[in-house]
Amino acid sequence: MSSDMACTKYTTITTENESCNLGQPSLPDQQQQAKLVGNFEKKEKGLKRWFFGIICALFLTTIVGFIGVYAMVSRSTASLQSQLGAVGTFTKLERHNTTCLNGGLFIIESRHYKCLCASGYSGIRCGKDIDECSTGTHNCHEHATCINTVGSFQCSCNANYTGDGRQCRPNFCSTNVGLCQHNGPCSDTSTGYNCSCNIWHSGNHCEQDFNECTGGTHNCHQQATCANTVGSFECSCNANYTGDGRLCKANFCSDNVGLCKHNGTCLDTFTAYNCSCNRFYTGEHCERDINECTSGTHNCHQHATCINTVGSFQCSCNANYTGNGRQCRPNFCSANVGLCKNNGTCLNTSTGYNCSCNIWHSGNHCEQEHDHVIMTTKRNWENARRYCKSIGGDLATWGMRNATVRNWIVTNMIETRPPGYYWIGLNDLEREGVWKYIDGVPVTNANTDFHQGEPNNSGDCGQLYYVQDFAMDDYPCFINKLAICEK
Incomplete structure (x- = not known):
């Protein structure tokens, strides 16, 4: 090929091609050539714009359609992949020697060659078995065991469960005879089993004996002792009680002779016993002597002394009293x-x-002696004197002559209101007009307090007269009056 030619080479899947572009020759007339080139370039630019617009429109339409087709193919491929298993990818050079294993399907996706694996397999050529048990993609029941197999898996219900492995239900009671002890009924539940124990047992398998004694569910009497047994309990009446344990009555008196001291009477009560003591003892067992003297339960006389004794008391009359102590009279x-x-x-x-x-x-003992007394019965003057002599005295004389004594007698012994007339030992019986006291003492102005104008010869016997402030005057002797006796 000549040196003024440029060539390009590319490879497809099955052939190799070459494309070459020729160079432009030199023109003898450069100006003419330049003009032609300018006109050609203008036309070329216009055609390029038009062609470029057409190309862009077709490109956009193609892209939108391609995206829709690609999405639809991708969904189909994903659906197929999910049904058949993993997809392996390899290059075109490997394609000629590739065979998908274990039923894998060979596909082309996004210019790649792939094996769409059947369920249970993975790898580029679907040669690797998937362990559903370890990957957790199995659907075995929670109480089943997953067993991996080539291209699949199996489910087997665990011990004490029954079913196809996908569904397992508890079967503890049938496969474990006697699982619930002491005749407790066994019931399979949704998650296991349950033992319904009788009232004497507890625990998951009714294996624990229920202690009715400590649990407080026994019916022993309050005066009995509860003894736990396997599956039940026993009641035994305590000491000093008798009965079957469910009912116990007190038996203290029979079991304890002499429980009540000093001849007290023992009485069993509902819960214990009671000692009925005689009146001389007290205490729970009549053991304590009652001190009747200090407790005030004795019957000694008020003038007697109480002496406590064991089980009783004694009474002794006090000094100056006589009697048996219950009765005491003054002595x-x-x-x-x-x-x-x-x-x-x-x-x-x-x-x-x-x-x-x-x-x-x-005085209390007659220890006080008096010189004057008041006669309490009215008598004439002669009889009054006779009375005073009978009691060892005579009508008052010296006391009347002594103003101090007379005033004391008036203030303390005689009445100052009617009848305020009192005979005294004064008269003029021997000689009219000559007054003297019966003890022979003659009357003088110094020793006798006659009232003014007295004596007025109205009588021959002397008296004290309250109207005249208990001064002396004369009065007829035959009139009955009180008198003052003197010793």
């Missing part, structure tokens, strides 16, 4: 000779004693 007079002075008479009373004094003495 002051006999026990105390001379208790009342000045010949006073001693008289026992319900609460003690009393001294009855003679008219000239007073």
